Amino acid sequence: xxxxxxxxxxxxxxxxxxxxxxxxxxxxxxxxxxxxxxxxxxxxxxxxxxxxxxxxxxxxxxxxxxxxxxxxxxxxxxxxxxxxxxx
Numbered sequence: 001x002x003x004x005x006x007x008x009x010x011x012x013x014x015x016x017x018x019x020x021x022x023x024x025x026x027x028x029x030x031x032x033x034x035x036x037x038x039x040x041x042x043x044x045x046x047x048x049x050x051x052x053x054x055x056x057x058x059x060x061x062x063x064x065x066x067x068x069x070x071x072x073x074x075x076x077x078x079x080x081x082x083x084x085x086x087x
Contacts, residue, residue: 013059018050019043028067040068047071 014020019027027043047053048071057070061077069077 013052013055016052017056018046022046027069040073043068044071 026046029040029043047056047068050056050071053070055070057072057077059065060069060072061080064081065077066074072080
């Protein structure tokens with residue numbers, strides 16, 4: 001019998017991500033632009049339908065990741081980090 005504790009220890013939000021099985025290259029475009037029609041638009045569209053979007057975004061903000069995470073670009077997440085640090 002599997003206990004709740006056991007499940008919690010093995011839970012990883014990334015297992016539920018909408019990007020599982022997608023080409024990772026989509027999430028690391030050459031441009032860090034958030035403009036419509038940019039290379040990032042496909043990745044951001046996948047992110048927007050993701051059930052773990054906020055967990056993903058938070059994880060990337062905390063770690064300073066590059067690429068598209070949680071429907072945000074690295075530049076957007078840097079701005080969030082700066083704003084949080086300025087408070």
